[in-house]
Amino acid sequence: MTIKRFIYRNMVLIKYFMYDFNRFRKWSSAVSGENTQEKMRARLILLIHSVEKGLSLEDVRLGFGFKNINMLIDFVKKYYVLYGYDYVVKMALDVLGAYLQYHNKQNHEVDGIQQLYDECLLQIKEFKSSNDTGVISVVKDEMYRDSMIDFRAFCQSRYSVRQFTDQKVPDDLITDAVSIAQKTPSVCNRQSSKVYVISDPDKISQVIKIQSGARSFGEKVNKLIITASDLSSFVSYAERNQSWIDGGMFSMSLVYALHSKGLGTCCLNWCKDNCVDKELRRSISISETDNIVMVIAVGFPKESFVVAKSPRKKIDEILFFD
Ligand SMILES: Cc1cc2nc3c(=O)[nH]c(=O)nc-3n(C[C@H](O)[C@H](O)[C@H](O)COP(=O)(O)O)c2cc1C
Numbered sequence: 001m002t003i004k005r006f007i008y009r010n011m012v013l014i015k016y017f018m019y020d021f022n023r024f025r026k027w028s029s030a031v032s033g034e035n036t037q038e039k040m041r042a043r044l045i046l047l048i049h050s051v052e053k054g055l056s057l058e059d060v061r062l063g064f065g066f067k068n069i070n071m072l073i074d075f076v077k078k079y080y081v082l083y084g085y086d087y088v089v090k091m092a093l094d095v096l097g098a099y100l101q102y103h104n105k106q107n108h109e110v111d112g113i114q115q116l117y118d119e120c121l122l123q124i125k126e127f128k129s130s131n132d133t134g135v136i137s138v139v140k141d142e143m144y145r146d147s148m149i150d151f152r153a154f155c156q157s158r159y160s161v162r163q164f165t166d167q168k169v170p171d172d173l174i175t176d177a178v179s180i181a182q183k184t185p186s187v188c189n190r191q192s193s194k195v196y197v198i199s200d201p202d203k204i205s206q207v208i209k210i211q212s213g214a215r216s217f218g219e220k221v222n223k224l225i226i227t228a229s230d231l232s233s234f235v236s237y238a239e240r241n242q243s244w245i246d247g248g249m250f251s252m253s254l255v256y257a258l259h260s261k262g263l264g265t266c267c268l269n270w271c272k273d274n275c276v277d278k279e280l281r282r283s284i285s286i287s288e289t290d291n292i293v294m295v296i297a298v299g300f301p302k303e304s305f306v307v308a309k310s311p312r313k314k315i316d317e318i319l320f321f322d
Contacts, residue, residue, distance in 0.1 A: 060102065099113075171199075221297040265298050
């Protein structure tokens with residue numbers, strides 16, 4: 001490679017990284033702090049999760065998370081003043097209630113927390129405890145009762161489908177699949193994933209054209225899904241790549257969920273130049289704070305059709321036991 005080409009490639013790579021850098025800097029709270037409702041919600045969920053996680057351990061350390069508990073109480077009050085009562089406030093108060101209940105049962109008083117919690121309840125009058133945040137008890141046999149499907153066969157039966165019928169995909173099938181995908185794990189349960197569904201044929205053609213990897217079969221696509229990950233969910237520098245990880249995991253669950261509903265899917269890459277990313281954002285209504293993770297073509301598969309073989313690598317090329 002010539003020096004000129006080498007320098008050019010490095011410059012382009014920096015340009016791409018700078019695009020992601022600026023988006024992360026602007027829309028996550030790593031640099032700017034919690035200056036929007038979504039960012040505050042993410043911080044709250046992070047704190048809530050630290051408490052529910054502490055309560056879920058085999059040996060719960062009495063008085064654990066004192067600093068986080070204080071921060072959570074402080075933060076939920078601030079949030080309530082700014083944005084009022086909603087499900088995150090409820091989650092926070094429920095988990096604080098669970099924390100106190102646990103310690104009361106152990107006859108352990110955590111310095112001043114009960115008083116701070118009571119003050120909180122006086123301020124947030126809408127709250128009604130439902131004990132649905134904290135921990136749940138799981139019986140192993142019950143947990144595995146519903147997992148005993150042939151998962152290998154299920155996975156092997158999914159293909160990237162590029163041949164669809166004209167049958168319309170009902171919205172409720174998509175809603176159902178998305179609600180299944182919501183069970184996907186995410187960092188500290190922050191659930192950054194979002195799903196944008198495009199049904200209008202003209203809009204579908206427009207996005208297919210911009211995406212460019214489905215031009216040969218795009219006209220048969222009945223619904224186009226865009227999975228995205230909200231950068232407001234991320235709070236620290238170290239989380240700079242987390243939107244792609246959480247978004248990727250969510251997208252995989254969604255593809256499997258759609259497959260389980262009898263729908264064919266084809267993931268379509270969003271490995272795009274910065275200007276193409278901006279072009280899509282101009283064409284569809286998507287929050288500025290969202291990273292686009294991928295596009296998914298959806299439709300009912302034909303009665304019989306052909307798929308690419310896409311053979312997999314040998315397992316010893318990717319699996320290493322120490
Ligand atoms: C993130 C991602 C992006 C993809 N982008 C495209 C694409 O732009 N066009 C396309 O026809 N297939 C695309 N695919 C499908 C892959 O080619 C396909 O998943 C792979 O060959 C494995 O085949 P299978 O899905 O049938 O198992 C994409 C898949 C993923 C996961």
